[in-house]
Amino acid sequence: MAATALNDRQQIVLAWIAAGCPEDTTPPGNYKISARTLESHELVKIKGHGDAWRATVTARGKRVLAGTEPLKKSRKKGASTTTITPSWRATPYRPRVLPTDAETDALLGAITNAPRGYFRIKCDKDTYKAEWEPRLKAAERALSQSNPANRLVYTWSEKCYWSKWPSHLMAGIVEEVRFADASRAILAGTRKIGKYHPMLKHFEECKNFRVSKEAKPRAKRLLHVLFVEAEREGWTVEYKAEEAMSWQPRPKGTVFVGRSEIKVIEQHDKFEREPTKQEVADYNRYSWNKDRPMKKLFNHVPNGRLSLEFGYSRKLNDTKRSPTRLDDALEGYFTQERISGFFSRARADLEELYRKSYQRRVDRASEIVGKRVAELFELDVLSRHAEQFAHYRQLEVFVDALEGAGEVDPDYVDWCRAVLKRENPVPNLAIPTPPELDRQEHKKEIEAVAKTLVDTEFSAWSSITFEPLVQQDSDEQTGTGTSITI
Numbered sequence: 001m002a003a004t005a006l007n008d009r010q011q012i013v014l015a016w017i018a019a020g021c022p023e024d025t026t027p028p029g030n031y032k033i034s035a036r037t038l039e040s041h042e043l044v045k046i047k048g049h050g051d052a053w054r055a056t057v058t059a060r061g062k063r064v065l066a067g068t069e070p071l072k073k074s075r076k077k078g079a080s081t082t083t084i085t086p087s088w089r090a091t092p093y094r095p096r097v098l099p100t101d102a103e104t105d106a107l108l109g110a111i112t113n114a115p116r117g118y119f120r121i122k123c124d125k126d127t128y129k130a131e132w133e134p135r136l137k138a139a140e141r142a143l144s145q146s147n148p149a150n151r152l153v154y155t156w157s158e159k160c161y162w163s164k165w166p167s168h169l170m171a172g173i174v175e176e177v178r179f180a181d182a183s184r185a186i187l188a189g190t191r192k193i194g195k196y197h198p199m200l201k202h203f204e205e206c207k208n209f210r211v212s213k214e215a216k217p218r219a220k221r222l223l224h225v226l227f228v229e230a231e232r233e234g235w236t237v238e239y240k241a242e243e244a245m246s247w248q249p250r251p252k253g254t255v256f257v258g259r260s261e262i263k264v265i266e267q268h269d270k271f272e273r274e275p276t277k278q279e280v281a282d283y284n285r286y287s288w289n290k291d292r293p294m295k296k297l298f299n300h301v302p303n304g305r306l307s308l309e310f311g312y313s314r315k316l317n318d319t320k321r322s323p324t325r326l327d328d329a330l331e332g333y334f335t336q337e338r339i340s341g342f343f344s345r346a347r348a349d350l351e352e353l354y355r356k357s358y359q360r361r362v363d364r365a366s367e368i369v370g371k372r373v374a375e376l377f378e379l380d381v382l383s384r385h386a387e388q389f390a391h392y393r394q395l396e397v398f399v400d401a402l403e404g405a406g407e408v409d410p411d412y413v414d415w416c417r418a419v420l421k422r423e424n425p426v427p428n429l430a431i432p433t434p435p436e437l438d439r440q441e442h443k444k445e446i447e448a449v450a451k452t453l454v455d456t457e458f459s460a461w462s463s464i465t466f467e468p469l470v471q472q473d474s475d476e477q478t479g480t481g482t483s484i485t486i
Helices: 008-018 031-040 059-066 101-112 125-146 181-188 199-205 216-233 277-286 325-405 410-422 443-451
Strands: 044-047 054-057 119-122 150-157 168-175 237-240 254-257 260-273 297-310 314-317 465-470 481-485
Touching: 008 031, 008 054, 008 059, 031 044, 054 059, 101 125, 101 168, 101 465, 125 150, 125 168, 150 325, 168 325, 181 216, 181 325, 199 216, 199 237, 199 254, 216 237, 216 254, 216 260, 216 297, 216 325, 297 325, 314 325, 325 410, 325 443
Parallel strands: none
Antiparallel strands: 044 054, 119 168, 150 168, 237 254, 254 260, 260 297, 297 314, 465 481
């Protein structure tokens, strides 16, 4: 907002410039900044820099200083304002829908009864954020209240240049993992383990088991439950020994759960310590810069908190606030892996549907191309027959002309008649059989035709119809509704 009056400092600087900038009454501080502000109001004019700096007052500056003209210019009557139109197209605002109970029940039923268990809808990001995400969140809350053992999971995938399918959302229902009562009791510490899992013997000897003697019993309980529940889930638990080398004749192997390498590491607390005499002597002897202070040294003391690593992607830790967090988080890890597996199967299913659809279009394109190639083959055969018959007719005319001339040896004419009779193509004419289409030879043509075809049997996308709903604003008075069909 533009200023409507000058402050005290600006008035002092303006009066000093109007007086001719006398050196004996120079305003204190950085008066040049205030002068630049006055210049922006067209009250003074400034030239030069440093010692050559000069400022002169304008006629408007004299009037403002005298109080005969306001600082803020008044707009002339009839003056039109300039409207700047952006060059880009504005994105229209789309309010998020407020799903009703009927919509929530309809969506939850469609997801539950989706073919092959995968609910898919084609939509862009704006439609997903404004219409589908609120409905999915409402359905998720409804499912958690009616059936806490199941979880509604959903995601949105954007179309990329390497993907075959358009932007779409994908949803489904996944049952949460619940450990066996024996495993839950072992994690809680209320039940002892009679016999550990056989893989624990290998794990204690491998390189990924780095815990102290005090934390070893709890680490073994966690690993025992992990291996037992992984086998219940259908995952593989195996030990892979490393190949012996000359510099490592007895290497340590690793244990894999599924495709993830398992590591159990005990966390440490760090405490600063004083350097030893030997460390100080080594620093003074080998340091390049003795003026720089020696780096701080720390002792790393195991604190009993464990970290469980699954390959390079997932890691579960105990925390200071919850030193036994792994006992509760392990079950959630299995649920997350089940959700990841669900989306992986959903993407593989969609990929298979697209592959089958493309194969059907290729088969249909092969029939189209094969028909065209067969027609060209028949036309070529017919053209050759026509050429042979026309040549035969020319020979007959030639022999008739020789016979009519009367000067040709009759034996030669008889020989010509015999040759014509032998080479007559008419008795040998038959309908040709087109050869089978060579798909490899016509591959590019088949693919080009397949891209133009539409597969009516493709059924990867779900369909849902929301009943007419009464809106909360003006529709409540008029009684009209909105029907949405996807």
